[in-house]
Amino acid sequence: MPTLQHIDIQLSEQAKMSKTAAQLIKTVQDLWFDRAVELVLFRNSLINKSVAEVLDLHHYTNAFVEKPISVYESLKIAEALLDMETPPAKIDLGKLTHEFQNESEEYEDINDFLVSKLIGIEYHSHITPKDVVLYGFGRIGRLLARELMTKTGSGNQLRLRAIVTRGNITNDIIDKRLSLLKSDSIHGEYHGTIIPDYKNKALIINGTTVHLISSKAPEEINYTTYGINEALILDNTGAFRDKEALSRHLKAKGVSKVLLTAPGKGVPNIVHGVNQNEFDLDQHHIFSAASCTTNAITPILKAIGDTFGIENGHLETIHAYTNDQNLVDNMHKKYRRGRAAAINMVITETGAGKAVAKALPQLEGKLTSNAIRVPVPNGSLAILNLNLKSNVSVETVNNCIKTYALEGELVEQIKYAINNEMVSSDIIGNAAPAIFDSNATISEHDKNCVLYVWYDNEYGYSHQVIRLAKHIAKVRRFTYY
Known part of the structure; x- marks a missing residue:
């Protein structure tokens, strides 16, 4: 049982950590408002966060990323960035801090380390708003x-x-x-x-x-x-x-x-992170950000397809009701959507299965799809039943998605969830369009797997729209992930 002295030590350490987190918040805000440098912690934004939220994000890095970094170390790197002359950028403070933990002996000091890691940042100094x-x-x-x-x-x-x-x-x-x-x-x-x-x-x-x-x-x-x-x-x-x-x-x-x-007809349909670089921005003037469901499943399908190959599959999306449905039973141009949204599960169609092929042509004709609208106002779930070209297991599938969530072009799109008590309301306000439920993965060591992908069909999708908007407007900053 903890002694009074032990409790005093814990409280003192907690106060010290909270004060450090407050200093980190100020540094993050100074970098953002004065220099348009946005700091994230393993893809989680640090802007406008409270002390408790900052400390919780550091706990998340220990649990998921398995890269134990302290708020003290994060502050040290953030303050060093504040002392540097940097153009607008988006920088993963978590990745930098972890790398400095492992590589500090190779550099003279923090500044030397940062200059080496952020090489090329000066080429992004001119952005026209x-x-x-x-x-x-x-x-x-x-x-x-x-x-x-x-x-x-x-x-x-x-x-x-x-x-x-x-x-x-x-x-x-x-x-x-x-x-x-x-x-x-x-x-x-x-x-x-x-x-x-x-x-x-x-x-x-x-x-x-x-x-x-x-x-x-x-x-x-x-x-x-x-x-x-x-x-x-x-x-x-x-x-x-x-x-x-x-x-x-x-x-x-x-x-x-x-x-x-x-989704748009006759224009490029883009899922940012997957196919935005396939179109000449000077030649095209109209773009589509596709649908919320397409943005949820496409990053996951790309990761699985590139790693194991996909023969075919079925998508079932359990979708929150939307303004398109009726509040009470009434006439509707589409079947079943006329029934009261808040008290019925409603089978309806989704074009996401076909729409994926606009971003991933190799999946043309390989996915069937359907949708069920359910009585929640926001927060949806896509279930992917996939037949693959390689044998897989729960472990190999989860490791694949985890890798893509940590490294590469899809780090903003995929969040790897480890909470085995997670429900739909828990993902509301999440900026990632695809939240992979690692505890729900099903596979029997053959060529089939069933994946569960949550998504905030409003908030996560809106962030994808803004990411794409920045790309189209050519105002994407230097990023370090």
Whole structure:
């Protein structure tokens, strides 16, 4: 049983760790707001985190990554980065700290170590910020607005300048838009300031003016009158789905690129992390970010396919209900979706099985798919039953996904979950589009495996949209993962 002296020592150490975490938070904020350098801890953002959250993330690195680093060591590396002259960048503090633990004897000091690791960072010093317009302001639009404003920093990447909606913009409408942005039943309160500007029909978000524009026709808007030029339009209305319809945006003054937040026809469908480099950004002007389900399963399918080969398979997605369904039984253009969403499981279709082939052509015709809408407002689960070209086991499959979650091009897309008590509400607010449930993997040492992939169909997808938007806008910073 712990003695009083032992408890005093524990409390003293806890206070010391908390104080160090607070110092780390300040350093992280200074790097972000002064230099647009974003620090993450094994892909987990450190921006706007509390002391408790920072300490918990360090505990996570010990449990999952099996790379024990302390908050004291993290602070040492972060402060050294603060002393360096660095252009905008995104740097994994966890990876750097772990590498310094193992390689410190090879370098004169921390500065020498960092210069060696971050070689090439100077070539990313010039980034031209991109104006962004949200066309539509529903579930995805508001989450995009939140994230864009939270991560504005010094404004060296994406700048949210306007939001376009239908209908007259009265003072009452401005108040309603503000309220929906500020308070969200699923994602909670927005921790920033939002002030209405009735005179100029705008919202002042964290001190920055975001214009509210009313329009029924994309081509009729003159964005330059708002000081917006060469803008990237993020169309999240769902009203324009093919190249012809989306091209209407490009006829507006002040627009250069369009990104659809849904599957698109006749335009590149991109799952960021998988196929974004296959398209010439100077030749294409309209892009699609595919669907939330496609973004959840494609990274996992790429990892499994590249490692073991995929013969064929079936996708079943257990999806949260959406605004497309009825609140109570009523007419609907699609079968079954007319039944009350909050009290029924509803079998419906998903195009994700076929859509995967747009990012991974080798899977063309190999996946069947179906969907079940269930009575939860957010948080979904994809079940992949795959027949492979190689024999596998639970261990080999999990090790494969774990490797991809830690290294390579899919580290932002795949989160490897180790919690065997995890349920759908636990993944709400997770920025990764694919959360691999390692404890649920099924395999009998043959060529078949069943994989369970969670995803926040709103939050995780929104982050994928922003990652792709940065790529399209050519404002991706130097990254060190």
